[in-house]
Amino acid sequence: xxxxxxxxxxxxxxxxxxxxxxxxxxxxxxxxxxxxxxxxxxxxxxxxxxxxxxxxxxxxxxxxxxxxxxxxxxxxxxxxxxxxxxxxxxxxxxxxxxxxxxxxxxxxxxxxxxxxxxxxxxxxxxxxxxxxxxxxxxxxxxxxxxxxxxxxxxxxxxxxxxxxxxxxxxxxxxxxxxxxxxxxxxxxxxxxxxxxxxxxxxxxxxxxxxxxxxxxxxxxxxxxxxxxxxxxxxxxxxxxxxxxxxxxxxxxxxxxxxxxxxxxxxxxxxxxxxxxxxxxxxxxxxx
Numbered sequence: 001x002x003x004x005x006x007x008x009x010x011x012x013x014x015x016x017x018x019x020x021x022x023x024x025x026x027x028x029x030x031x032x033x034x035x036x037x038x039x040x041x042x043x044x045x046x047x048x049x050x051x052x053x054x055x056x057x058x059x060x061x062x063x064x065x066x067x068x069x070x071x072x073x074x075x076x077x078x079x080x081x082x083x084x085x086x087x088x089x090x091x092x093x094x095x096x097x098x099x100x101x102x103x104x105x106x107x108x109x110x111x112x113x114x115x116x117x118x119x120x121x122x123x124x125x126x127x128x129x130x131x132x133x134x135x136x137x138x139x140x141x142x143x144x145x146x147x148x149x150x151x152x153x154x155x156x157x158x159x160x161x162x163x164x165x166x167x168x169x170x171x172x173x174x175x176x177x178x179x180x181x182x183x184x185x186x187x188x189x190x191x192x193x194x195x196x197x198x199x200x201x202x203x204x205x206x207x208x209x210x211x212x213x214x215x216x217x218x219x220x221x222x223x224x225x226x227x228x229x230x231x232x233x234x235x236x237x238x239x240x241x242x243x244x245x246x247x248x249x250x251x252x253x254x255x256x257x258x259x260x261x262x263x264x265x266x267x268x269x270x271x272x273x274x275x276x277x278x279x280x281x282x283x284x285x286x287x
Contacts, residue, residue, distance in 0.1 A: 003057045007071055012233065014265040016276045020104070021065075023058070024073035025088045026050055030080045031108055031145040034209040035171055035200055038075045040234075048080045050088050058092055062099045069102040069279060079109035081144065090115050097122040102282055106168075108145040110154035116161045125164040125281045127196070128155050132177040133186065140213050141176075148183075156190040166278025167192050170264065171200035172246050174224065174238075175217050181253055188257035194278040197250045198264035199243050201235035240267070247271055 007022040008015045029038070030048040039045035051057075072078045078089040093115055096103055103124040105112060112119075112126055119126070132138050133148045146154075155165045167187050169180055187195065200210075202225045211218040224238045237243065247263050251271045254261035260274035274280050 002061060003051065003054070004061045004065075004070065007074065012265065014232070014267050016262075016264075016269050016272065018069070018275055018277070018279060020069040020071050020277075020279065022071040022074050024051065024076045025054055025078050025092050026073070026076045026080055026083075028080075029076045030082065031077060031142055033108075033142045033145065034213045035141060035173070035206050036209075037201065037203060037206065037235075040203045040205050042075060048076070048082055050086060054088060055091055055095070058095050062095050062101065065099055065101055067100050067102060069104060069282070070096060071104040071106065071277070071279075073106060077107050077109060078105060079107045079111040081109075083109070083111055084114075090118065093118040093122075102279075104277065104279055104282070108142065108151060110146045110150045113154050113157055116158065116163060119158075119163045120161065123282045125166060125278060126155075126158055127166045127168055127278050129168040129170055130155075130183060130187075131170060132180065133183040134177070137176060152186060152190070155187070155192060159191040164278075164281035165192055166194035166196060166281060168264075169195060169197045169250065172197055172250070173200045173217070173221070174242075174246070175220050176214075178246055179249065184250075184253045184257050184259065188259050192259060194260045194262070194274055194281060195250070195254050196262050196264050196276060196278060197247060198266055199238055199246055201232075201237055201265075202229070203235060244268060 004021050004023045007020045026048050028045045028048040032046050083089050103122050106127045108129045128151050130148050130151050138148050158165050225236050228239045229236045247268050251261045262272040262276035
């Protein structure tokens with residue numbers, strides 16, 4: 001089986017990402033986010049472990065590439081806490097930069113700052129997820145990920161170093177983070193030029209974790225998902241009119257602060273003012 005594959009091989013009609021390749025240096029993730037989707041299809045997801053024969057496989061497969069865009073990573077964070085010691089993602093970046101690939105990193109971790117030197121060598125961008133700037137809520141939702149303040153600081157340092165950054169405010173959860181104006185304002189002030197957002201999609205396992213972590217909020221959300229919601233693929237979505245209202249609110253905030261905006265897998269691409277994943281930022285990188 002190939003390590004590097006095409007992103008979204010199922011060709012979901014809700015996916016508006018441009019064609020790109022993807023791979024995950026690790027299987028699983030130790031950030032233990034309660035809303036995680038990947039835990040439903042990756043066994044022992046919270047037991048983070050390196051991919052078998054990762055580096056020799058990547059070397060073989062990268063040698064056949066011709067400067068394609070590679071997204072790292074879409075199922076497991078490329079900077080779990082063990083990356084600080086393992087250094088596997090850094091060695092992957094060394095290989096990919098040697099083969100002149102375009103690089104998109106998707107993470108919740110400030111460990112990415114360690115690799116600024118490599119990211120400056122290649123056409124690259126970093127997408128950092130900051131679900132909320134409320135430290136207490138973040139600690140419940142993402143218990144082992146770096147704090148929102150640490151992620152915001154990482155975004156600021158990357159931008160100051162010339163590495164473009166997009167921010168994913170994701171997922172948006174009613175009664176939790178549906179009006180993130182203080183966050184959007186702070187992002188604009190440090191030079192973030194793109195925000196991607198999407199709503200919380202329910203799966204059996206993440207709903208169980210969320211209900212245990214935030215029972216009062218879960219009780220309020222129940223009607224939106226289990227009475228009025230709709231099944232799309234393997235997920236339960238909130239009603240489209242609710243999602244449209246939430247995403248329109250974020251689009252207006254982004255416009256207010258001069259930031260490009262896009263939704264992710266919502267069927268609301270009319271709200272997008274730029275390529276949904278923020279990869280458009282790579283094109284403007286100066287050599």
